[in-house]
Amino acid sequence: MQLSDCKHWIFDMDGTLTVPVHDFNAIRKLIGIPADTPILEAIARMSDADAAEARRILHDVEMDLAASARPQPGALAVLESLAARGATLGILTRNDEDIAAATLRASGFEHLFQSRHVIGRETCAPKPSPAGIHHLLSLWGAQPEATVMVGDFRYDIEAGRRAGVRTVHFDSSGRFPWPEFTDHRIRSIGELLALDGFGAPAGGPASAHGHVV
16 A cells, blocks of 8 residues: 555654754753653653652643744645545644644644544553554544554654554654664655655755654
8 A cells, every 4th residue: 555545644743743842851851850861751750749740840841832833844735735635634742632732723733633633641651652543543443554653753653663554754864763663764744745656745845853752
């Protein structure tokens, strides 16, 4: 099956559909966890009181960033093209779902996603768990082979591989460091529409890729 035949598309949000703005090590410093430590996993190991405070700090920072979210070049054209082809679109993020909704509004993507198709950390175990993808597949009655996961970080494409769906790794640097999880590679979101039978690409060059919480 070509990508152009896939009817179900799941996207990471920060750094994939939007220009990356998070300074994750600054957030880690605010919360009090070591640099380069996965934030959600570190919070899960805290006491209840410390975890509640860490989640409050994280939510406040991410909500402030959501208000100024900007779309990745070419992302809107890609999403609108997929929607016009009858594709079902979903978001799988390690953010809270209210932050995801605010990010979609600020980026101009809100009209393309049903709220129940925007899956965050309160609904399912966060990526790299495949739970969020399995949740969307169940909602859609979709088969994994007709579904695509698109993301800019290992957790995105690892979740996709573990769920048995097609994976697209977006890396504007062209390094693509996780080939074991990757079916397709793109350096801009617009390149999606040049893969596997779509035709001409949409949009221009991508911004620098970011990391997820």
